[in-house]
Amino acid sequence: PQWYKDLVPSTLVPAVLFYGDDDKKDRRIVWESDEILKSLDEDFPDSPQLMLKTPEFEAALKMNEKLQSAGFRYSYGNSTISEDEKMERETTFKECLDELDTALLEENDGPFRLGPEFTGIDAIMIPNLERYRYQLTITKEFDILDGRPNIQKWFDAMDSYGPYSDRVAGDKYSWTAAASVYLR
Structure with a gap:
């Protein structure tokens, strides 16, 4: 408007x-x-800070940017590229998801991206990961959680985190409805 x-x-x-x-x-x-x-x-300096000033937070941001870029390239704009390019984009995206799954296991004591507390990186990650979780099963017949138990645990933590689940979480129906627009 x-x-x-x-x-x-x-x-x-x-x-x-x-x-x-x-x-x-x-x-x-x-x-x-x-x-x-x-x-x-x-x-709100007296509230828990979301954007941490740590090397771990910066590394997580960079990893998320890489995943977001790979996910976008895999998900959209594939009608004019070769089959080899499509496969390369899919492979790159899957490698980024695997990297995140490994990082969730090795780099913290969970359940969130950088440990036991929700931080800004979780807020930054959730929109795209939620979209991938629901839409790619429809548009690409690809489940980002398949073989990635630590991403599943992260989603479980997000789904049980009240400020997310009670206010802004998407759901399968909504993401399916949104995906159907792109499939027309």
Whole structure:
């Protein structure tokens, strides 16, 4: 809608409008998930921090960017490429999923990406992994959880984490409905 375009000229989502002490005078709009998380950390310093300043967090961000890129390349835009390129994209994506599965086992004491506490990396990872979990079984006949028990454990932890499961978690029906739009 136009009010959103006026507020967020890029029309990107998600976006959060933060108000300061002076109400409308002191407001600012922030978009991009990681920038929103950083702003929440800054505006609420007494709350658990989401965007950690550790080498492990930075490494997890890089791994997620690699997985996201591979997942996007595998999931979309395959109509004009060769069968060899399709296979290469699929292999790369599966390798990234395997790398994440291994990292979830070796790099922390779980159940979340960096250990026992939910952090910003979990919030950043969930939209795409949730999409892959539900949509790729329909669009590619590919189950990202098959043979990846640690990703399954991570999803179990996310599904039992109230702020996620009670408010923003997608479900199979919704993702299936969204996927059907792409299959037309």
